[in-house]
Amino acid sequence: MNNEPFYPCQECKVGTLHRDYAFFFTIQGGQPICVPDFPAWTCDLCGRRDYDSVALTKLQAIFEPDHRSRQEQHQSPKIADQDHTSVPVDPQVHI
Numbered sequence: 829m830n831n832e833p834f835y836p837c838q839e840c841k842v843g844t845l846h847r848d849y850a851f852f853f854t855i856q857g858g859q860p861i862c863v864p865d866f867p868a869w870t871c872d873l874c875g876r877r878d879y880d881s882v883a884l885t886k887l888q889a890i891f892e893p894d895h896r897s898r899q900e901q902h903q904s905p906k907i908a909d910q911d912h913t914s915v916p917v918d919p920q921v922h923i
């Protein structure tokens with residue numbers, strides 16, 4: 829019944845990473861970006877937190893400097909509305 833994959837913590841090697849959501853803040857193109865519920869993984873033992881690599885990639889794709897949609901202001905990205913519950917992730921991937 830347990831269909832949640834097991835991800836060992838890279839920090840303490842003993843704990844297990846659990847799906848979590850954390851406040852994420854970054855600056856992209858001089859604009860402060862705040863995501864209150866950013867997908868992350870938190871170790872149940874040492875508390876180490878890794879932001880979800882897939883979500884980070886998506887965020888970078890939205891705000892990448894070469895993205896010309898900044899000139900088209902009729903549609904702004906809504907990160908918080910994305911469905912982040914069914915995204916397959918691998919917390920061991922580091923970019």
Ligand SMILES: [Zn+2]
Pocket residue numbers: 837838839840841842843844871872873874875876
């Ligand atoms: Zn740990």
